[in-house]
Amino acid sequence: MLLNKDIYMAGCILSLWLCCYGWLQIDEAMATSKKVITKEEWEKKLNDVKIRKEDMNKLVMNFLVTEGYVDAAEKFRQESGTEPDIDLATITDRMAVKKAVQCGNVEDAIEKVNDLNPEILDTNPQLFFHLQQQRFIELVRNGKIEEALEFAQEELAPRGEENQSFLEELEKTVSLLAFEDASKSPVGDLLDISQRLKTASEVNAAILTSQSHEKDPKLPYLLKMLLWAQNQLDEKAAYPRINDLSTAKLEDPAV
Numbered sequence: 001m002l003l004n005k006d007i008y009m010a011g012c013i014l015s016l017w018l019c020c021y022g023w024l025q026i027d028e029a030m031a032t033s034k035k036v037i038t039k040e041e042w043e044k045k046l047n048d049v050k051i052r053k054e055d056m057n058k059l060v061m062n063f064l065v066t067e068g069y070v071d072a073a074e075k076f077r078q079e080s081g082t083e084p085d086i087d088l089a090t091i092t093d094r095m096a097v098k099k100a101v102q103c104g105n106v107e108d109a110i111e112k113v114n115d116l117n118p119e120i121l122d123t124n125p126q127l128f129f130h131l132q133q134q135r136f137i138e139l140v141r142n143g144k145i146e147e148a149l150e151f152a153q154e155e156l157a158p159r160g161e162e163n164q165s166f167l168e169e170l171e172k173t174v175s176l177l178a179f180e181d182a183s184k185s186p187v188g189d190l191l192d193i194s195q196r197l198k199t200a201s202e203v204n205a206a207i208l209t210s211q212s213h214e215k216d217p218k219l220p221y222l223l224k225m226l227l228w229a230q231n232q233l234d235e236k237a238a239y240p241r242i243n244d245l246s247t248a249k250l251e252d253p254a255v
Contacts, residue, residue, distance in 0.1 A: 037239035039252055057082040059219055066208065066217040068095040086211050090116075094207045101200035106135040113203065120210050127206050129159045129166050133173050134199045137190050140176045149177060 061082045064073040070091040073084055093116055100109035110131055113120055121128045132155050139148035152174050160170040172187050179185035189195065205215035223245060230241050240250040 035237040036253060037237050039240045039250060042240045042250065054082070059222075062214070063217040063219045065091060066214065068098065068204070070095070086213050090211060094204060097207065098200045098204045101131075101134065101203055102196050104134075104138045104141070104196060106131055106138060106199075109203065113207070116207060117210050120206050124206055125159075125163060126166075127202055129156075129163070129169075130199050130202055132156055132159060133169065134196065136173060137176070137195065140182055141191055145177065152177070 057076075057080045061073060061076060061080075061084055064076060065084050065086060065088075068091050070088055073088055073091065076082060077084065077088075093112070097109050097112045097116070100106070100112060110121070121131075136148055136151055136156055139145075139151060156170055156174065160167045173190060175187050176182040176185065176190060179187075182188060183191050208215045226242070226245075233239060234241075238253040240253055242248055243251050
């Protein structure tokens with residue numbers, strides 16, 4: 001089952017990070033030559049690391065909630081007894097906002113955000129500017145050039161006047177109008193789907209913050225820490241490392 005695999009992976013990551021960190025404490029006097037750590041030694045060290053199942057469950061639930069997997073989070077709650085730190089019903093609303101931005105329906109997304117919590121946009125001028133910027137981009141994408149020009153004058157320009165930090169982005173965005181085929185212009189990256197995803201992620205993070213929840217899941221951060229620890233340990237020892245994070249398989253040390 002997928003969730004059981006997620007729990008296993010979370011446990012592996014935690015154990016391996018702690019194991020790597022432990023070996024990094026090797027006395028500098030011993031670090032003049034690389035220490036060889038056998039797979040047997042490494043696995044024994046891993047087995048000595050005790051991690052509570054409740055902590056692993058919380059890691060998985062944190063990931064499911066933050067990334068918006070509401071059905072999986074509900075099923076995981078029922079199976080593990082792990083309670084999320086926010087109302088799961090709010091995930092559906094948050095994902096509706098995110099999906100609207102990803103599909104280019106920015107006006108709908110703004111309306112949904114205000115329905116959730118009007119203070120999110122009232123207190124975050126940068127986010128509101130980026131949503132308005134995305135609205136402009138969608139108008140250009142759909143060939144509504146006159147409407148885009150009017151929107152830039154009435155909505156975007158005043159934002160730039162109010163906040164000088166937006167001017168550079170504003171100039172880049174509005175320059176889309178200067179090209180017959182904006183997608184092939186030097187600023188054509190604004191029309192890429194990745195720009196929608198960037199804006200959608202920013203909205204998602206703002207909603208999570210308004211709900212007193214971390215804006216980023218903890219599990220990817222642990223993965224980064226594991227990679228960092230492995231890179232540090234590479235300088236001191238040859239050891240069974242993970243090369244494929246999707247399987248968490250230990251490879252024999254290269255000696």
